[in-house]
Amino acid sequence: MALLFPGVALVTGAASGIGQGIAVAFAKDGCSRIALCDINVSGLEETKLLVLQVAPEAQVLVVYVDLSKEQDVKEMVHKTVQKFGRVDYAVNTAGM
Ligand SMILES: *[C@@H]1O[C@H](CO)[C@@H](O)[C@H](O)[C@H]1NC(C)=O
Numbered sequence: 001m002a003l004l005f006p007g008v009a010l011v012t013g014a015a016s017g018i019g020q021g022i023a024v025a026f027a028k029d030g031c032s033r034i035a036l037c038d039i040n041v042s043g044l045e046e047t048k049l050l051v052l053q054v055a056p057e058a059q060v061l062v063v064y065v066d067l068s069k070e071q072d073v074k075e076m077v078h079k080t081v082q083k084f085g086r087v088d089y090a091v092n093t094a095g096m
Pocket of ligand 1: 041042
């Protein structure tokens with residue numbers, strides 16, 4: 001498999017829709033460390049399953065985040081860096 005995205009991806013809005021699709025696409029394209037971030041934890045668990053279907057070896061971090069809260073955003077990045085050491089790609093698809 002081509003490793004288009006070696007490194008660490010952080011995706012907000014990952015519980016559904018475009019964000020979920022992007023997270024799965026990263027996994028398909030060889031990004032094996034992905035932080036899935038959203039306010040909808042059950043949606044995140046669904047995305048995690050989809051990611052692991054296409055990339056069983058992937059390391060997935062599920063992060064609850066309320067992006068309207070600055071503190072939550074800081075913690076989201078902090079938790080991701082704590083687990084994976086870095087963030088290479090950040091995709092912000094959360095919105096309403
Ligand atoms: C959370 O995600 C699940 C799974 O996609 C969805 O069924 C549910 O409606 C979502 N909840 C909210 C509050 O958006």
